[in-house]
Amino acid sequence: MFKSLKSGLAKVFANQKIDQNTIRDFEDLLITSDVDVETSELIASKLANEKFSNAPSLEEIQSSLSKIINEIVSTNIKKIDYKNNAKPYVILMVGVNGSGKTTTIAKLANQFQKEKKNVLLVAADTFRAAAAEQLNEWADKIGTDFVRDADKSDPASVVYKSIAYANKNNIDVVIIDTAGRLQNKTDLMDQLGKIDRVLKKHDETLPHDSIISIDATTGQNALKQVEEFNKFTKITGIIMTKFDSNAAGGTLVSISNKTKIPILAIGSGEQISDLIDFDPEQFSNNFIKN
Ligand SMILES: Nc1nc2c(ncn2[C@@H]2O[C@H](COP(=O)(O)OP(=O)(O)OP(=O)(O)O)[C@@H](O)[C@H]2O)c(=O)[nH]1
Ligand SMILES: [Mg+2]
Missing domain, CATH: 1.20.120 (Four Helix Bundle (Hemerythrin (Met), subunit A))
Known part of the structure; x- marks a missing residue:
């Protein structure tokens, strides 16, 4: 690297x-x-x-x-603050196609489970049957609750229902997986806006976190991704995935400087344990000296 x-x-x-x-x-x-x-x-x-x-x-x-x-x-260093907050704590995961949303959700869910939290994974990627399957497999493997809806149904609908499910089933953390979408596809971005609005119908403080997953090898386009997604759901944190691959690192520096949105964590591989807290000092040293 x-x-x-x-x-x-x-x-x-x-x-x-x-x-x-x-x-x-x-x-x-x-x-x-x-x-x-x-x-x-x-x-x-x-x-x-x-x-x-x-x-x-x-x-x-x-x-x-x-x-x-x-x-x-190191501007706005932050961790996901689900412990002292409302129950359920609701996290919406967004990002472009293949940026690592579903895998990152599994990694987060695994961490929360280890901390003895009841986790619910929500398949709001209703476009592809395989997407819900992928999340379902992770839910089974990690041992979390899981909800999905019929394929091709309105993703906002399963999201709405998931909060009722969480309230009824003593869920601590809800993590919503959304379909990958390019930030310039208006209809898909509107659909994301609808998911955000439906959550706010339950409680206007929802979602507590909207996390965008960014492939660290993306380059300059990453900035555009954050800016555009932020228009449809307020992005509160960034997870940079695929840092184990050949990432130049500059993407992270640019995003921090331009958006001031905290980098929450870094994906360092495809395994469930491959998620590490972002350490600014270590990153900076690696970026310059390694
Ligand atoms: N090396 C590496 N691969 C990763 C990492 N995170 C995700 N991947 C891989 O990237 C690919 C896409 O990951 P997904 O989690 O399916 O991405 P997604 O954003 O959910 O994709 P869509 O739902 O299709 O938009 C998979 O092969 C993952 O195993 C990471 O931190 N490092
Ligand atoms: Mg996915």
């Missing part, structure tokens, strides 16, 4: 100089690591303003950069 940035930094700052030329090359390097232009400029200007000795070593530059990145990615 992040290999390109480290070797790139060594090249850009080989002459141990921080001047207009190296700063420009550094900005270009960030952009090739999936950091957006504005955020790249911000990081570069912060670096240019750092007080260095005459010929700063690569290590000095790296330390300073990792501090700068850490400042950006």
